[in-house]
Amino acid sequence: MNISALAERTGVAPDTLRKWELRYGALSPERTSGGQRRYDSSDVARVKWLLDRLSDGYRIGQAASLLHRDFVPPRGPRALQRAILDAAEESDAAAIEALLDHAFAQPRVEVTFEKAIRPALVEVGDRWEAGTLSIGQEHLVSNAVRIRLERLLADSRPAVRGKVVLACAPEERHELGLLSLGLFLAGDGWRVIYLGASTPVRDAVEVAEINQAGLLGLSVSMPQHIKRLSAGLGPPARRGFSAVLGGRAASRGLASLLGAGYVGDDNRRAVVSLRKHGA
Template sequence: MRTSCAKLVQHGPRGRAGDEVKGERVSEAPESAVPTATPEGGDQPPGEASSGGLEYAWTIATVSQKFGISASTLRTWERRYGLSPSARTAGGHRRYNGADLDRVQLMQQLLDAGIGAQDAAKVVLSLDPAGVAAALVDVAQLDAPTRGALSPELATETLVMAAAQLNVDKIGRTCAQVIQERNVAEAWQEVFAPALDQIGRRSKEGSLPRAAPHLAAQQLAVELGSAVRATRSRTDRGGAVLLASACRDEHWLPMLALQAALAQNGIASTTLGTYVPLEEVAETARLLESKAVFLWASTRQPLHLGPWRPLWNLDPRPHVVLGGPGWGDPAQHELPTGVEFCPTLGGAASLVRDHLD
């Protein structure tokens, strides 16, 4: 899916909405490019050569006409955000090459998607020419209807780019399609978790808007909730399975994913959410007569008996399944009877299902 720099130069810059402008080559004389030694509309004095050493390049007037962006806006992007052409003539006149045109197009598409100019410029400038070309391919796929099953790689890249554009509708539709095409446990491991990790990491690095991780998580939560509601009429009594985060762990999406995975197998469950003390988890399990309790932890949690006494003292004691990286390596600990650890969502769903039979 990645487009190389060589291919970009060979095929020329793309037009609007991801359509390729065929027949344009930097190494030949495209209609929209001028020899740097030839004047065009008075923009360049005769005989002036490009300081970037390019034989042919696009003037700012041509770029403005090509993309429908005023020359003053192009100059503003350069002055405020550093989005400048790669070359200038000896007289200081701007000259854009094919990679520069791709950057301008990507900037325009991100702005059209509703991303602020500063965040959009950060995204564009964080990518090398091959990355910009690949992003344009992704944007073209985002704008086109999705046909057929999404591979995990394409689904992940689609979610990341939709988050970069703050494209709420595309995030939701992609999540819904992934859930429809595969079981939720598989979708979490292969698509949602990797996508959320990339979005969060790139947001911290500054190449994605700060709001991107929150927006992606919220839309995924909506679609997981829809998957649960769609199966509610054919699921068992919800109280038999209780899902909660350990102590003050704030991560709640894995619980929603497990709830949806169980619902796909006809098992209803009750989710307590985050920041619920273990005493309240134990009390809820007692009142609902829960047969299984799933506890997710993404932050470090103790495995010694003390904090868990309220849950261990229940009679009958529900089977407890621990999930998430916060438990460290449970193999190094002696887990109490009736407690199991499973690192994957699918495995946790299977364990819970087994203890309901």
């Protein structure tokens, strides 16, 4: 069939089909001796598969990339979690990339994160501690998740609720929990300014003040890093923002000593709490 027939069968305009072919390599039609494109039923199936992925929330470039890998998306959060774990056990970097591309393309990525990605990260960590996964296998998953979270937070969004600066305590390098909170805050309408791991507190304060952020969120996971938090934060009365503390080593008592609010590891509750702090 020619391109007009393919367009009629799929509902995709000929110009769009050409763009998908030339820019993304999504189609590879045969050519006649005169250079005209010729398509068959497999091309119809490919276009319809791409349309399904677009309706799932993918961008065309992401969908075409998955198509090249013969990727079949898992159905449901539990299946996605199991697939990520299986890929980690096989050290299959391509599969991990495809699975996470699928997960982060979902319309409500926060829900997918809580129901599939976060449990997968916990299980990967548990298996590493048990010795059934190597450090390299754990890093394959955690680094791929971190890159995608950072990419999402880097997208400029309107500050509907205000601005929030997020940073890990000095010497603190466990940042996935803070990144996941940033994902939920961005979804709630905050403009997230993410500073990342091992940030001097004075620098985080300066960024918050210059950008007129309503909130400064600090994360500490290792007890040995707690003592570095107090230096540079300053007394509450002199701050132009509300400070909040979270992470595995944080507590309400520690937050109170620093004149800060406290958020636990439940991202949904944390978002509700931070609305009040930032009001």
